[in-house]
Amino acid sequence: MNTTHATASATPDAPVRFDTKIAVLLREDLETWQRLNVTAFLVSGLGTQVPEVIGEPYEDADAVGYLPMFRQPVLVFESTKETLTAAHARVLARALPRAVFTSDLFTTGNDRDNRAAVRAVPTAELDLVGLAVYGPKNAVDKVLKGARMHP
Numbered sequence: 001m002n003t004t005h006a007t008a009s010a011t012p013d014a015p016v017r018f019d020t021k022i023a024v025l026l027r028e029d030l031e032t033w034q035r036l037n038v039t040a041f042l043v044s045g046l047g048t049q050v051p052e053v054i055g056e057p058y059e060d061a062d063a064v065g066y067l068p069m070f071r072q073p074v075l076v077f078e079s080t081k082e083t084l085t086a087a088h089a090r091v092l093a094r095a096l097p098r099a100v101f102t103s104d105l106f107t108t109g110n111d112r113d114n115r116a117a118v119r120a121v122p123t124a125e126l127d128l129v130g131l132a133v134y135g136p137k138n139a140v141d142k143v144l145k146g147a148r149m150h151p
Helices: 032-049 081-094 104-108 109-120 139-141
Strands: 020-027 072-080 098-102 127-137
Touching: 020 032, 020 081, 020 139, 032 072, 032 104, 072 081, 072 104, 081 098, 081 127, 081 139, 098 104, 098 109, 104 109, 104 127, 127 139
Parallel strands: 020 072
Antiparallel strands: 020 127, 098 127
């Protein structure tokens, strides 16, 4: 199901507006390096399962090619642990595409161990430090209720 819709005004140079949102919610007590690491890991999952969020490849004036990236902005938010836990419950209830990062993942060193660390903990007991979500703007806004834009 393609849920991405872009709208553009009548002029070809007008900005494209999306009725969807890509958002990352980080726990406010993370160190700077953790915030960057968690954000990168979380958004990497969205493009694998929601291919419509990926734009076209890039090319510079010398015809050197570059990988495609998200075709819309990624908004980064922060919140308390409690707000993050509530957002996780809301994203599950709305069945939106999502990715999670738990505190246990800071101690693992590879994808297999990361997946095992998440699999070992019941949903309600996950020690979440980050959540990525994609979907219609209004649904994502409801998931993020109580969070604030990252400074």
